[in-house]
Amino acid sequence: MFDEIVNRKGTSCAKYDALETYFGYSDLQPLWVADMDFKTPDVINEAIIKRAQHGVYGYAKPSTKTYNLVKEWMHKRHSWQIDTSWISFCNGVVPAYSAAIEALSEEDDEIIVQTPVYFPLFNSIKNNNRKIVRNSLKENNGYYTMDLEDLKNKITSKSKILVLCSPHNPVGRLWKKEELEELAKICLENNLIIISDEIHADLVFDKFTPMASLSKEISNITLTLNSAGKTFNIAGLNCAYTICENKEIKEKLDKELAKRELNSINVFGFTALEAAYEFGEEWLEELKIYLKKNIEFTKNYLSKCNSKVQFFEPEATYLLWLNFKNTGLKHKEIKNMLFEKSQIALNDGRSFGVEGDSYFRLNCALPTSELEKGLSKIVTYF
Ligand SMILES: Cc1ncc(COP(=O)(O)O)c(C=O)c1O
Structure with a gap:
């Protein structure tokens, strides 16, 4: 269920459709804003459709x-x-x-x-x-x-x-x-x-x-x-x-x-x-298993590729606080490389406070195959 790739482009969604506005580039893989690329559970979709049919x-x-x-x-x-x-x-x-x-x-x-x-x-x-x-x-x-x-x-x-x-x-x-x-x-x-x-x-x-x-x-x-x-x-x-x-x-x-x-x-x-x-409880339990799997996948992937990027496995959320300090690069240099070379959109750590220098936030709530694509773009340069 969570492996399905849903095309969100053209749905007035900030994550995909507002890349140009927020990042100045429209062709980035969006791993930023905190919503998920998964469909909401059927029980919710069905309830909305039923309500819409009321008219x-x-x-x-x-x-x-x-x-x-x-x-x-x-x-x-x-x-x-x-x-x-x-x-x-x-x-x-x-x-x-x-x-x-x-x-x-x-x-x-x-x-x-x-x-x-x-x-x-x-x-x-x-x-x-x-x-x-x-x-x-x-x-x-x-x-x-x-x-x-x-x-x-x-x-x-x-x-x-x-x-x-x-x-x-x-x-x-x-x-x-x-x-x-x-x-x-x-x-x-x-x-x-x-x-x-x-x-x-x-x-x-x-x-x-x-x-x-x-x-x-x-x-x-x-x-x-x-x-x-x-x-x-x-x-x-x-x-x-x-x-x-x-x-x-x-x-x-x-x-x-x-x-x-x-x-x-x-x-x-x-x-x-x-x-x-x-x-929705059953769906939520399955979601959490999938998210945990994606978090572990990210950890193993970065380690397998000897990436300089580090993160501490979150105890909650699907948001990974990536630490780029070991790259030796300045914050601005990391940011430029992420956008121009890796071509991925992550949230800028500095927007969370001065403590976020050299950090970028990655959202891993997406199909593992898509996550892997994003990670491969990170490890190529970091
Ligand atoms: C800690 C926290 N509070 C609030 C929000 C947004 O809440 P809402 O969309 O209901 O305003 C977010 C969204 O990322 C969040 O991470």
């Missing part, structure tokens, strides 16, 4: 079933008992994040982010006129951990929010329960709200722990952002949700979402979300 597409609203499916998903996949009243729907995790920054802090407040990280998580801080405070992750032989001493030193009276990316994009860490507990302890001691972006929570190769599930106290300071977009490759349907037990935080967020008109969702978004959470 009327008026304004959409989540039903009791939608709320219950999110609740059940959290319980069965992540052992987290949530209440319907904690859930809000919106049209994307990033829009919800941006609204949350505005709702939960004031202009010039400090928001702490653990870089390198998915770039909208710091861009939105700047765009909302808040101050970005970087708490860089520590790297040891490709394995990243949180620098909690640095975090403590960076907290001031202006610090309002700690942004957590869990699991972490791009470094692929699946944070351990103990790491999350230590982080939360610091946030509790310093009155910081935690915004936890858990969009990659289902794409994990071990047990995932939602931050807010750790204790009632932690739940009370945490706003969780999530969606079925990454898990089931339905990001283009723009349906996400937030989970928050703290009524005051939730009300502030809901007000901001309404102010920005972000709480009206495409009817197909709800249809896909419901089908995914009701019937």
Whole structure:
């Protein structure tokens, strides 16, 4: 099923159709933006087709079933008992994040982010006129951990929010329960709200722990952002949700979402979300096996070809944080070679923060045969 090569060109998809816009070249093999080249499961496609056959597409609203499916998903996949009243729907995790920054802090407040990280998580801080405070992750032989001493030193009276990316994009860490507990302890001691972006929570190769599930106290300071977009490759349907037990935080967020008109969702978004959470588990298990296989394939391929490119096997996500430091080349030289010689499109590590110098992010969620083509273009030059 995942071996099928789907021609995505000409479908208004950013990954293939916007190469010229983003990279200045149109003939690159796209191994960048975080969506998959696999078809979404049949159960979702069928539900969308059935809904389309109805023929009327008026304004959409989540039903009791939608709320219950999110609740059940959290319980069965992540052992987290949530209440319907904690859930809000919106049209994307990033829009919800941006609204949350505005709702939960004031202009010039400090928001702490653990870089390198998915770039909208710091861009939105700047765009909302808040101050970005970087708490860089520590790297040891490709394995990243949180620098909690640095975090403590960076907290001031202006610090309002700690942004957590869990699991972490791009470094692929699946944070351990103990790491999350230590982080939360610091946030509790310093009155910081935690915004936890858990969009990659289902794409994990071990047990995932939602931050807010750790204790009632932690739940009370945490706003969780999530969606079925990454898990089931339905990001283009723009349906996400937030989970928050703290009524005051939730009300502030809901007000901001309404102010920005972000709480009206495409009817197909709800249809896909419901089908995914009701019937998609079997497909998800198969997907994870395939992704793990592709990650291992990449590792073995680079090693077999004595490539200078290294990466640490991610504990979550299909995103590989490739380290080009051993090539001895400057970041710009690597970038030019990737585009002009290898002719592949990877995400530029620097867009995830200064820590991303000499790194590029590769998306391995594609048929292994296509992945092999991309890797062969890398090893020829690196
Ligand atoms: C950590 C993280 N958060 C959010 C998003 C995007 O979420 P959405 O498309 O729902 O705005 C991505 C997409 O790559 C991501 O990696």
